[in-house]
Amino acid sequence: MPARCLIVIPAYNEASTIAGVIAGVRKVIDAPVLVVCDACEDDTTAIAAASGAQVLDLPVRLGAWGAIQAGLRFGYRHGFEQVLTLDADGQHPAEALPDLRAGLDHADVTIGTYPDRLSAARRIAWWYFRALTGLNVVDVTSGMRGYGRRALALLVRSEASLLDYQDVGVLMLLSGQGMTIAEIPVTMRPRQAGHSRVFNSWFQVARYMIHTTVLCVARIRRRLPLENTP
Amino acid sequence: MNLATLTLVVGIVLAGIILYLVRRDHLHGPYALGWLLLAAGIIVIAVWPRLIDEVGRLVGIYYPPILICLGAIAALLIKSLISDLERSRQERSLRRLSQKVAILERELQLARQQLGQPLIRSESEAD
Numbered sequence: 001m002p003a004r005c006l007i008v009i010p011a012y013n014e015a016s017t018i019a020g021v022i023a024g025v026r027k028v029i030d031a032p033v034l035v036v037c038d039a040c041e042d043d044t045t046a047i048a049a050a051s052g053a054q055v056l057d058l059p060v061r062l063g064a065w066g067a068i069q070a071g072l073r074f075g076y077r078h079g080f081e082q083v084l085t086l087d088a089d090g091q092h093p094a095e096a097l098p099d100l101r102a103g104l105d106h107a108d109v110t111i112g113t114y115p116d117r118l119s120a121a122r123r124i125a126w127w128y129f130r131a132l133t134g135l136n137v138v139d140v141t142s143g144m145r146g147y148g149r150r151a152l153a154l155l156v157r158s159e160a161s162l163l164d165y166q167d168v169g170v171l172m173l174l175s176g177q178g179m180t181i182a183e184i185p186v187t188m189r190p191r192q193a194g195h196s197r198v199f200n201s202w203f204q205v206a207r208y209m210i211h212t213t214v215l216c217v218a219r220i221r222r223r224l225p226l227e228n229t230p
Numbered sequence: 231m232n233l234a235t236l237t238l239v240v241g242i243v244l245a246g247i248i249l250y251l252v253r254r255d256h257l258h259g260p261y262a263l264g265w266l267l268l269a270a271g272i273i274v275i276a277v278w279p280r281l282i283d284e285v286g287r288l289v290g291i292y293y294p295p296i297l298i299c300l301g302a303i304a305a306l307l308i309k310s311l312i313s314d315l316e317r318s319r320q321e322r323s324l325r326r327l328s329q330k331v332a333i334l335e336r337e338l339q340l341a342r343q344q345l346g347q348p349l350i351r352s353e354s355e356a357d
Contacts, residue, residue: 058329059331070328070332077333077337158326161322162318162322
């Protein structure tokens with residue numbers, strides 16, 4: 001019997017794209033879809049529900065990672081062994097989901113990587129984080145990920161709740177506990193609407209770089225105490 | 231009114247305000263402790279101003295009043311760090327609780343669906 005798989009889509013005011021993303025996912029993979037609305041102010045919740053997805057409605061805005069973790073916790077509680085995440089803005093190609101899922105047979109975590117989309121700035125940022133953390137990962141910020149059973153049990157813990165992005169911090173936590181990470185090349189499309197939550201303005205980029213640098217330096221080779229019940 | 235009296239009044243009024251705030255439920259008990267210690271310190275200095283000079287001589291400070299400034303800055307730094315720690319802890323709880331609320335709400339709807347009961351109307355404004 002194949003492992004039970006849940007698709008988690010974090011969304012913040014993505015009413016214009018969410019229906020298309022859900023339809024794209026359902027076309028390529030036979031798994032329940034869970035949209036996590038991050039205290040949306042538009043019709044994302046209703047549209048997602050009408051498109052056949054389950055919906056979690058966060059009462060307070062938690063940011064991208066907080067929304068994803070809510071989805072992971074839901075999946076964990078309901079006995080799912082694999083969770084695949086992708087963005088609600090349509091930039092992640094659903095066609096790559098089966099590959100991400102298949103990759104979980106050999107690795108605890110899979111990342112959908114699109115090296116070609118790199119702008120020079122992003123290339124430098126990623127190189128910098130690789131050098132800083134020793135992570136052997138090309139695309140440290142991709143939100144298209146697959147998490148297997150072990151990674152899921154780790155990421156639902158409260159130690160992962162103060163992270164802000166599904167990026168370097170999450171990967172360091174995973175690799176620090178000995179999880180294996182595999183990258184799967186995918187072709188990404190330009191965002192249909194909205195902007196990157198991370199790379200929005202120079203001020204935000206600077207903030208993000210400093211924030212993440214501090215996190216990297218403080219968390220190098222951090223090992224968590226063992227815990228059975230998250 | 232000389233300086234010592236003024237200091238004494240400040241200390242007593244501060245202590246009074248803190249007790250009043252705790253009484254009116256505006257200040258959470260544990261936070262009051264630090265403020266009351268501060269008020270007590272002010273009162274001690276008002277009653278015994280020479281204390282500063284003596285402590286200053288003891289630790290070899292040429293101009294003892296600076297001791298108070300140093301102490302105040304150090305206390306503020308520590309207090310501010312403790313506040314940030316507390317805020318981080320609360321942020322973590324808030325995030326986990328929000329996630330749990332959303333999850334339980336979803337599970338409640340699923341359970342009601344299975345029982346054939348009508349769904350609970352969402353009342354996001356009332357949250």
